[in-house]
Amino acid sequence: MKRRAFLALSTALAAAPTLAGPATAATNTTTTTTTRAGRLDVAALRRAVSGLPDDDATAALVRVGGTAGTWHGAGGVHDLASGRAADPHARFRAGSTTKVVTAATVLRLAAARRVDLDAPVQHYLPRLFRGTDFHRPISVRQLLNHTSGIRFADGWGDAFTDQYAHRFDVVAPAEAAASAVAKGPEFAPGARQEYLNINYTLLGLLIERLTGQAYADAATRLVLRPAGMRDTYFPGTDPTIHGPHNHGYQLVDGAFVDVTEWVQADRLAAGDMISTTADLERLLVALFRGRIVPARQLKEMFTVPAGIDGATMSAGLQRIELGGRTYWGKTGSRYGYSAALAATRNLSRTLVYSVNATDAKGEEMNPVAERIVMAAVGSA
Template sequence: MSIIRTPRAAMLLACTILATLGAHQNQVLHAADAPAPQADVAPGYEAIAEKIAAFVAAEQASKNLPAVSIAIVSGDQIVYAAGFGEQHAADGSRADRHTIYRVGSVSKLFNDVAVMQLVEQGKIDLDAPVSKYLPDFKPENRFDKEPTVRQLMNHQSGLIRESPVGNYFDANQPSIAETVASLNDTALVDEPGAKTKYSNTAVSAAGLIVERLVGKPFAEHLQATLLEPLGMESSSFLRADVPAEQIPDAWMWAPHFPHDPPRARFAAPTFDLGTLPAGNLYASVDDLANFLIALFDGGKFHGQQIISPATLAAMLKPVGAGKEAKPLYGVGFRVDQFDGHPTFGHNGAVYGYSTNLIGLPEEKIGVATVCALDGSGGFVHRLTEYALRLMLAQRAGKPLPAIDLTTPLPAGQARALAGLYQNGDRTLRLLADGNQLLLSHDYLLSEVRALGERLIVDDPHTYGPEITPADDGQSIAIAGETWTRLPDAKPAPCPAKWEGFLGEYGEDHNILYIYEDRGQLWALIEWFYNYPLTEVSENVFAFPNAGLYPAEQIVFKRDANGAATEAVAADVTFKRRNFGDFPGGVFQIRPLRPMEVLRTEALAATPPKEARPFRKPDLAEPSKLDPTIKLDVRYATDRNFTGVPVYESAQSFLQRPAAEATVRAHQVLKEKGYGLLIHDGYRPWYVTKMFWDSVPDNFHGFVADPEKGSRHNRGCAVDLTLYDLKTGEPIEMVGVYDEMSPRSFPLYPGGTSLQRYHRELLREAMEAQNFTVNPIEWWHFDYNDWQQYPIVNKRFEDLSK
């Protein structure tokens, strides 16, 4: 299939997401039905194993989590190691202790141990400038100090987070040397030693020092001097060196993807990172447990000294920089407290995986946990901490603690709480997505679930804080702060000077979204992080001084018409993604075969037979029940996605209860100055078959399967939008009708606050009348009793016969 006016690349992500949504539609787990874990349990730890298995089963059921593995260490022994869930859908294999995951930034700990081995050999002076070992290392430096090797590893070098080449977004797999060399095109953002600023490129520069000094590739050197001595036989810094059959299916998702269970997702990319030492290690939890055992034994594993006890102690000594919140860093390790116990460790977040490794050095208890889902750090961290609490309780002879499990919100609560709330000069938003409630706050969009009578943020990415609604529904409390509901005011239009910036940038595996919200430009980066931008100059905007990119900027480049062609965000170049040109607001494709051929075949076909009893169809026209409802029935013209008329007349019908409900929604909207404009309602079955046969498989998420019949065929689905009562003109939405792209998702975050306000206004009005929005199409609403009506295959002209 070739696309007319629509670049294929811009549509690919939507097709991929929808394909996996369909593939997982029947795979939602239930805790009681979850297969038994693939587990090994030391004697005396069976009760802990049961607690963990029950928690993971419940979380996999509620969050549809894929493969999960965990290992618990006590002293020099792995007392529990288990895998949960499916390793590969293709063969039904199960995850276990030997499943190999990419562990993200846990890789940094191994890089830093490799550096310290060379320190012990007298080859590296930690407090020498980086240029002593990398003479060609020359980022712009306006300060009097040069960064030291130590500062590369404790994140006080002043370097940017990501390099222009080989950054987290770069799928070209450059070498470590090429990645670090690109730092010469950047400038230090902070004085070395003045502030802790997390940097993948800094750790990679330390890895390059190792590579240069030993005269071998980094991955090869670490394999021989660290991974093999630690008995990490299945681990490697290169994906190609790991048995593919032991790497689980790994997945990406985002909070704005369709939420209709299960969450839509797509397969994680597999390219090796240019920042290899900072985030590319592949390891099993079994192998990570060996690392913990060595750390508990003063750097020794099975009698072989990996690093000395004194060196290890130096690595675990926290280094502060100014007035900073915990956790602090030692040499590589995050050093913190857990329930009053000192800890060391690190977490990892990389395409398709979330990892947590924590050790309690005084108790010699440690846990390594990994999940094959991007952005599942909230779950992984919670599981790790629960395992630690179970171990501490058992060691103290106390009852094993339970852990809270959340449940979906009661019907109607999400819509009742939805709105904009204010605390001082700050705002947050609660969004209703059906019966799910989402909180937009502290740079994140997170799901809110019920915890008994309370509410709490709980999704794969984040757990907590609790939310307490006031009895009058006019305020909520979060972490001791009260947020007051604001009136549902219509936003002002986006400032014209920013319109050229709005859109998507980058590649499918990691998109940068630039959007406007309430008079401010925002960036959504790395799928989860929403940052307000501060205008520095006409084309330059600053990230907030918090989050992933403090003190860094986005610089836009524009064409002659003022439209941005690329965004250089934190020194990473993101090219603009083009959704295509839709003349007259009409999305079109080129059908696979001529539509007249498809029409002949469809008219000769027979709809699926249905045995259950149905109500007698009673199709009515909403526009005749209320003549102020407008019609734009594009399927009666060539202004539709097929490019040819498929209806013989511009009419729109719905089953009478649905038609009357549509009129009621229209009447409510009229009070706010809007009316409904209908594109389609009842659709003869043969037209559904024409649509299905006209598009390739990867677009089938946007058209109904004729073998099942559609809700349109039953007269209980309506496609519509808003129009302005004063002008009679349609209201501009984020995307156009029938657009087969992620812009059609009801929670798509892009565009302007005014566009999203109108999209939500339409949805709220329809849902109040017992309609439900389609999970992937903001304009498509299904009436709640659609199952009570049969599939109908009559032309409009034959309905009265």
């Protein structure tokens, strides 16, 4: 396995383009569109996406909205080989922002009385838990807010070389769920909050059980279409990004490995959505205004479980304190792509970005993403 990973990575590195410094003048491109600037610090936003590509990112797309004004901008390149300007309307791998759609789908089913949020998931997916050590009930709500106690699923390891070598391998969501559940609980349901993709992998299976449809079809019908998300879809086992898109890269030992094509079907409901900044902005606005989920169920998305130290996750969202304001949002990352959506509850400020980060799985926040957030929030 290690030998295959080494050979695959070596081949990619040999063919990968290399940048000599933080940025090259030939490919340093910024395009911006300003609309109703209001009190927005447009200069700071432009600076946030300028100077790309560099060692941190090859492109960035940004949309800021709200009562203080709106601004759309893009910087960087479509790909390192051609150096042409990044497409500001590009599709990208939206990562864990997919969880917002999954949570909204479950809450719509709850509003239709197809599922009880207080009922144990063992009731809805009995075969998955049969013969395991999960004797205490795990409520659907505990899956939504990451307090289930389920352990993470087995994967290919944390090293990029291992992940890259298996980037086209297909693991079904049911297989990933069975692997995680077989390990038994890590903690008692509701005892603490631990953010894990597996909670939403199970919610995807739950959606399929309740609707009799594939997850992608149910989520599209219940959330994407009502929100007007025309350029968003779920790739499944297809490794390509269809339609206009900017390439994603991982920086490895000074060289840029193209990671645009990738399969991660096991995380279908947890982080395998392809979208655009315009569509994620539509989702924010439609969701927060109650156009997707009825008010009673929508409260779940703005409620962090009480009595748990350090809890910040609600159903599909995270509470974020920035610039003296409370934002509700979600980040997501896949190799080559780092995305986020966030807004104040009253939509006085909204922010969506996609950064083609060269270390999207790094522990620290990407510097380009950090500049974008500070520029958008600092003028709120």
